Each structure stands twice: as structure tokens, then as C-alpha cells.
Amino acid sequence: NFGKGSEWGSWNRGGIRTWLSPEGGPQGTIFSLDFKSFHVPEAMDPGDYKAAGKASAKKAVFENTFKATANDGTAYHLRIGRDFAIAPRPAGLAKAVRHTGVAFAHRLKNCSKDLTYDKCVDLWHLVQTVPGGVIIAPAKGKPNWRNYFQAIPKKYYKEHKNFLEVRIDGKQRFKLGIANTSARTGIAYLMQRGDEAVAIVKRFRIVPGAVHCDKPQKDMKTNGDPVQLYNHFTGGEEAFGEIECHSPSVRLTPGKEFAYPIRIDVLEGPTEAVSKAVGKLLQIDISEVKLG
Numbered sequence: 001n002f003g004k005g006s007e008w009g010s011w012n013r014g015g016i017r018t019w020l021s022p023e024g025g026p027q028g029t030i031f032s033l034d035f036k037s038f039h040v041p042e043a044m045d046p047g048d049y050k051a052a053g054k055a056s057a058k059k060a061v062f063e064n065t066f067k068a069t070a071n072d073g074t075a076y077h078l079r080i081g082r083d084f085a086i087a088p089r090p091a092g093l094a095k096a097v098r099h100t101g102v103a104f105a106h107r108l109k110n111c112s113k114d115l116t117y118d119k120c121v122d123l124w125h126l127v128q129t130v131p132g133g134v135i136i137a138p139a140k141g142k143p144n145w146r147n148y149f150q151a152i153p154k155k156y157y158k159e160h161k162n163f164l165e166v167r168i169d170g171k172q173r174f175k176l177g178i179a180n181t182s183a184r185t186g187i188a189y190l191m192q193r194g195d196e197a198v199a200i201v202k203r204f205r206i207v208p209g210a211v212h213c214d215k216p217q218k219d220m221k222t223n224g225d226p227v228q229l230y231n232h233f234t235g236g237e238e239a240f241g242e243i244e245c246h247s248p249s250v251r252l253t254p255g256k257e258f259a260y261p262i263r264i265d266v267l268e269g270p271t272e273a274v275s276k277a278v279g280k281l282l283q284i285d286i287s288e289v290k291l292g
Contacts, residue, residue: 016264018080018106020044021124021246022213025220026072033071035217041068049082059085065111076121079257081107087263090281097269097277104264108247109257116253119211122224123247123260127200131170131239133191134289135229137178138163138282144182148175148216148228156231163284170232170239177225180210186282187227187243190275192291197271199278202243203263210248 019040024031031038043066052063065079087101106123110116137143143164152174158165166176168189186203212224230242247260265281267274271291279286 015128016102016104017045017126017128018082019124019126020068020076020078020080020108021122022215022224023124024071024217025215027070027074027120027213029068029070029076041066044068044080047080052081059083070120074117074120075112075115076117077110077112077115078121079107079109079111080123081105081109081257081259083107083259087265090265090277092280093267093277094269094273096273097267099268100266102264103261105259105261106247107257107259108252110252110254112254114254116251118251119249120213121252122211122213122249124214124244125202125204125246125260125262126242126244127189127202127264129168129189129200129241129243130191131168131231131241133168133189133241133291135166135168135241135243136163136188136190136278136282136284136286136289137166137176137227137229138184138186138284139178139182140184141182144179145176146179146216146219146225148177149173152176160286160288163282163286165286165289166229166231168229168231168241170241171235172231173233175228175230177214177216178227180206180208180212180223180226183225183227184282184284187229187245188278188282189241189243190278190286190289190291192271193268195271196269197267197274197291199265199267199274200243201265201267201278201281202245203265203281204245204261207248212246213249214246 047064049062087103228244
């Protein structure tokens with residue numbers, strides 16, 4: 001029950017979240033430097049988001065200004081903006097597929113008066129899912145991916161010619177990243193629900209050669225990955241998966257702001273029609289993927 005978020009402490013469990021990346025390492029604010037302890041800064045999530053600007057029936061904007069301290073002592077003074085708008089139905093969807101679309105953008109502003117953040121943070125977008133389905137991560141040819149925590153057991157994933165398929169059950173902890181040189185513009189979660197299927201499709205821009213800040217503990221000197229996925233490990237009510245993406249990291253001088261747009265489409269309907277719709281939006285053939 002994702003509506004019980006307040007019972008899980010300061011972490012805003014569920015929904016569409018924006019975190020500050022990296023998660024760990026010298027510039028991280030979530031994992032300790034040795035990756036042995038984990039804490040989401042309450043000022044970041046759930047934060048204190050307030051409505052900004054004029055809202056309408058189809059658009060709303062929220063902003064949260066906060067401070068956080070990285071493991072290396074860097075003092076972040078930032079504002080995260082989250083812009084939501086209703087998005088139109090994509091062309092070509094089968095009539096049997098029900099659709100809800102969100103045109104989302106999150107923004108990051110340096111509120112410090114004298115500090116420049118030079119490609120040390122990026123915007124991290126996470127959609128949390130219930131277990132029982134599969135994540136589809138498109139790639140340019142054979143997927144180039146890596147583990148962030150424990151190695152993913154073979155039974156959980158399958159490499160296709162141009163996408164990675166990963167089963168999510170909330171029982172085994174793993175986090176995977178798709179390299180900037182391999183990732184394509186999207187990721188999706190697809191699951192069977194009764195006689196129908198439901199899918200969440202995220203589409204976003206991959207900037208070739210961009211710097212991404214979140215990295216595995218054992219590969220801290222490498223570039224981070226723009227696309228990630230996660231399977232939680234506790235099982236039961238706490239079980240979940242995540243489809244994640246990272247903005248490029250930019251040089252933020254005092255007062256500078258940048259934005260990263262993401263399109264989110266939720267699809268429901270007959271399994272075959274939803275599966276075809278996911279493939280169409282991601283521009284890949286996923287007919288080999290079996291649900292249930």
C-alpha cells in the first residue's frame with residue numbers, strides 16, 4: 001500500500017520521485033562514504049514542496065529549496081522544481097489501450113551565493129513499481145550494463161539483440177546501470193494484472209558523452225549511467241522495483257538552473273495490445289517477452 005508512505009519514516013515511498021545524484025561516494029548525500037549506511041535527507045525527500053506559479057486543470061508546478069551536505073563536506077544549497085502537465089495520447093495506439101500521459105520536467109537550481117557545483121550532481125528520476133512484472137531497457141545493439149551492488153542472478157535477466165529484460169520480484173537486491181554509449185531514450189515496466197496488462201513507459205533524452213554522477217562503489221572513477229533499474233530485497237509489503245533515469249550533470253554557477261524533461265505514459269488494456277504499444281513507444285520489438 002504505497003499510500004502508507006508516512007509510516008516508513010522520512011522516505012517518500014512510492015510514486016514519481018526526484019532525488020539528487022550521486023547516491024554514494026565523496027559527493028553523495030544518501031549512502032555513507034563506505035556504503036554501509038543509508039539515509040535519504042528528509043529535506044530532499046519528501047522535502048517541503050510548494051506550489052509555484054499559476055496552476056490549471058492540466059498543469060501544476062512545485063518547488064523545494066533545501067540544503068544537504070555531501071560525504072566530502074560539500075554544502076549543497078539547491079532548488080528542485082517539478083513541472084507536471086497532462087500529455088496527449090500517442091498516435092497509433094490501439095483503441096483497446098487505455099492511456100494516461102504526463103509531460104514531466106524537473107529542474108535544478110544553484111541557490112548558493114558563492115559556490116559553483118561543477119558537474120558533481122545530477123537529477124535522478126525514479127518511478128517505483130509493485131513487483132511481478134518485467135523491466136524493458138532498450139539499447140543500441142547488445143546492452144552494455146553493469147551491477148551496482150551484488151551481481152544479479154542469471155535467472156532474473158535476459159539479453160535481447162537491442163534491449164535488456166529484467167524480472168522484478170522484490171526478493172533479491174540488485175541495481176543495474178546501462179552505459180551512456182549503449183542506452184536509448186527510454187525504459188518501461190510491464191506486468192500482467194488479471195486478464196490485462198499495465199505498463200509504465202518513460203522516455204527521455206540521452207546526451208552522448210554526458211557526465212552522469214551515480215556510480216557503483218567499485219567503479220567510482222568511471223562515468224555514471226543515464227539509465228538504471230532496481231529490485232528491492234525484503235519481499236512482502238515492502239517489495240518494489242524502480243525504473244530510473246539521470247539527467248546530464250552540468251556546471252552550476254550561483255543562480256544557474258537547468259531542466260530535464262521526461263515523458264511518462266501509463267498504458268492499460270489487453271496484454272498483446274499493451275505489449276505492442278510499449279514496443280512502439282520504445283521503438284523495439286518486445287514480442288519475445290512473456291508476462292505472468
